[in-house]
Amino acid sequence: MSTPTAGFWYESGSFVLPADTTSGFAGPLKDEEMESIRQLSRTEIERAFSGLRITVTTNQNAFWRVEVLRSLPVREHQPLPHAGESLALGFLGGTGAVGFDIVALKAIQYAPTGASRQRMVEGIGRGIGRVAVHEFIHQILGVAAAHNDTDENSYEYGSPDRSSQYYGELHWTTARPLLHRKFGK
Numbered sequence: 001m002s003t004p005t006a007g008f009w010y011e012s013g014s015f016v017l018p019a020d021t022t023s024g025f026a027g028p029l030k031d032e033e034m035e036s037i038r039q040l041s042r043t044e045i046e047r048a049f050s051g052l053r054i055t056v057t058t059n060q061n062a063f064w065r066v067e068v069l070r071s072l073p074v075r076e077h078q079p080l081p082h083a084g085e086s087l088a089l090g091f092l093g094g095t096g097a098v099g100f101d102i103v104a105l106k107a108i109q110y111a112p113t114g115a116s117r118q119r120m121v122e123g124i125g126r127g128i129g130r131v132a133v134h135e136f137i138h139q140i141l142g143v144a145a146a147h148n149d150t151d152e153n154s155y156e157y158g159s160p161d162r163s164s165q166y167y168g169e170l171h172w173t174t175a176r177p178l179l180h181r182k183f184g185k
């Protein structure tokens with residue numbers, strides 16, 4: 001069996017900060033900041049899936065796919081836009097997205113007092129990678145993927161409202177044994 005692939009990429013034009021963050025963050029993102037966000041987010045995903053037979057790629061035809069969009073569409077019966085969303089397609093893989101604007105907004109809101117612009121840019125990059133990891137869990141495990149809302153430092157936590165997602169260390173809890181059973185090396 002060939003190694004399953006997790007595709008992760010940015011839609012062009014996705015690196016746009018929402019207007020209400022500009023008080024904490026002067027001016028639009030520079031090219032090198034976008035590049036740093038791209039790299040950090042990718043590193044987060046590779047780190048989370050290291051030790052598993054899952055290849056992280058930029059291929060948009062990968063088995064599981066997460067695309068970073070400028071924002072996610074607001075869905076019915078949902079008061080606020082989410083940071084990420086996914087559709088698990090079973091043996092057909094899965095597809096999902098991360099909303100750049102929400103993650104950037106939260107990363108700037110949760111920045112420690114006096115944090116430099118660079119530190120916030122790093123928070124955005126980590127945050128996007130970690131929301132993507134969470135979305136891949138929903139796609140990979142399907143209905144077996146459960147949120148762990150008791151551990152704020154876990155990938156399985158179901159909300160972007162926490163500082164650890166941007167500035168702390170995250171670890172696996174409930175999903176790891178399931179991933180290991182299916183994709184352990």
Ligand SMILES: [Zn+2]
Pocket residue numbers: 134138147157158
């Ligand atoms: Zn979730």
